[in-house]
Amino acid sequence: MNSMKISLAGDLGSGKSTVGKILAQRFGAEVYSTGTIQRQIATEMGMTTLQLNQYMETHPEIDGKIDDGLRALENAEKNLIIDSRMAWHFVPSSFSVYMAADSYVSAARILNAGRASEPFHSVKEAVASIRDRRKSEMVRYSHLYNVNIKDLTNYDYVIDTSYLTPETVADCIAARFVSHCKGEKFLPADICAQRLLPCADEEGVPTVTEKDGYFYLLRGQKEAAEKIRGGQRLLSCLLVKADGNERALCSRARVAEWEKETGIKVAALPDFLKA
Secondary structure, three states: OOOOEEEEEEOOOOOHHHHHHHHHHHHOOEEEEHHHHHHHHHHHOOOOHHHHHHHHOOOHHHHHHHHHHHHHHOOOOOOEEEEOOOHHHHOOOOEEEEEEOOHHHHHHHHHHHOOOOOOOOOHHHHHHHHHHHHHHHHHHHHHHHOOOOOOHHHOOEEEEOOOOOHHHHHHHHHHHHHHHHHOOOOOOEEEEHHHEEEOOOOOOOOEEEEEOOEEEEEEOHHHHHHHHHOOOOEEEEEEOOOOOOHHHHOOHHHHHHHHHHHOOOOOOOOHHHOO
16 A cells, blocks of 8 residues: 555644645645534534534444544545544554644634634633533543543654644654654654643653643753753653653742743643642
8 A cells, every 4th residue: 555644633723624734735635534524513413513522422323423434544545634533543554643732722723713613702711612522522532442532652743733833833744754654763742842841850851741731841851951942942752651640740849940940931830730
């Protein structure tokens, strides 16, 4: 099979649709989007996307139709950019990418898109809906397939799109895809400097874990700080599963020291650091 496939999963509002179109043009590929299909279903049923997600928790036949379409792509002899939460699972030959984004950045993007199936009146309302939709999706996919769609180690590459242009995101994904095809090794996560929360060892290769939408820098704080001071705003990191210790290792004092050391203001703090 000579076809190429890149699958894009990610946070709501992370820019998957826009980046997918750029990649499709670059690689001469078709775009297959389950998100577009779901939004069409929501509009036809007179629901918001959140309401449809909640409805689908007890009506698996809708997921079944979408999943059958995804399964068929595995053996499709065509170049594809697949915008889907579950393509990494149903199309295992694809180069799987997860696009992460800060919840407030995502909310602003969704609000600006003005989709009929996502009728929000404020960023705050959009943030709440994004969180509820994500919880609903996690419950549904865990129940249906026994998978955790927010386990970022499922993916070949993770990129934080919060403060990047769609063109830059597409450039990064394309470069990693080419490296992947050549069998070259690369660090599997590129995270915006403003999203890093320091919480552990100074030494080693920068290593992150993600928990509840926040990226914790577990190792390599010294190297990461040096790169940020040198002007880098997107840091390549190793990626590991969260083990529950990241919260205990992170503190307001540590964040303040990090901000002073790097000159970077952390974009958002988890609730346990706001008290």
